[in-house]
């Protein structure tokens with residue numbers, strides 16, 4: 417049985433690890449903290465293939481398939497783990513609040529039309545956003561609860577025979593007897609035939625440069641007496657994501673190269689101003705929690721998922737869309753590792769083919 421070692425138990429590492437088990441590999445995940453406490457823990461959980469796509473038109477078609485795959489995968493995860501993922505598909509609105517934003521929205525609609533992503537313009541005004549210059553509705557957009565989901569992945573991975581090593585900081589790796597060895601700070605060594613590096617923004621331990629930089633994001637959650645809407649609302653400045661448990665996640669700021677963990681007063685003020693301007697009915701909602709996280713953004717704008725050398729795979733730089741892209745990426749990467757054949761759908765994530 418082929419042995420895979422995964423460095424990094426974020427959503428990219430765990431989604432691949434679970435699929436690799438299903439593909440017949442024996443899998444060890446090495447995580448320096450606890451699974452999912454990196455960028456994954458901060459995510460709003462949007463499966464925003466159409467509203468929230470910041471990775472470029474090249475991966476739009478992949479993103480639509482990634483979103484569709486979540487429907488089955490969330491169900492599968494819930495069955496395997498006995499835990500919830502918070503998956504729902506309520507649709508999402510993207511609103512343009514300025515003329516410039518409307519022009520961008522029209523371009524977006526054309527791109528989506530070309531790859532058959534369903535959308536429609538909201539005619540006759542939109543009650544939630546009366547000031548909007550134009551609003552697109554995407555009926556197939558969905559979401560999960562990122563924290564519930566990664567906890568379910570952890571549980572499913574262990575249940576299905578994966579070996580998890582938390583609190584193990586990888587300090588180096590290298591070739592050994594045709595396979596790979598991974599060394600950790602505590603002095604342990606793990607041996608496998610294949611290696612996946614999915615360290616998020618931390619970069620690769622002990623050597624190779626990763627073309628990734630940090631982009632901090634700050635969020636908050638409101639709890640209204642009653643959800644005034646069910647769909648995700650997105651503008652250029654803010655998103656509001658109503659969750660299955662009755663909260664609304666409001667996010668997120670963008671602070672390139674900032675890896676600090678605090679939440680700034682100005683960020684809270686900006687997010688709340690934007691949210692209340694869009695939905696004044698939220699004025700009396702309770703501010704439940706504030707948090708921040710650091711997104712791993714690839715310097716070339718598109719994530720990199722590739723085999724760098726024989727048996728050494730990377731999955732990095734998923735920026736604002738890592739939750740959305742994780743499940744399908746993990747499935748295809750596991751297929752690639754198990755068969756030795758690269759699925760054609762992965763071609764868009766190869767380093768040399770990145771164009772923007």
Ligand SMILES: Cc1cc2nc3c(=O)[nH]c(=O)nc-3n(C[C@H](O)[C@H](O)[C@H](O)COP(=O)(O)OP(=O)(O)OC[C@H]3O[C@@H](n4cnc5c(N)ncnc54)[C@H](O)[C@@H]3O)c2cc1C
Nearest residue numbers: 424426428448454455456460461462586616633738739740
């Ligand atoms: C505020 C915010 C909101 C977001 N909202 C969304 C959203 O709505 N939808 C969406 O699709 N995406 C969203 N994202 C993006 C998404 O969270 C990320 O793209 C995704 O979590 C990246 O996953 P990852 O596994 O690459 O990184 P991470 O989750 O950071 O995981 C990397 C893991 O590797 C471990 N690690 C690193 N180095 C080592 C080492 N040397 N040894 C052992 N372990 C190591 C880390 O401890 C960490 O657990 C959001 C991100 C932020 C910050």
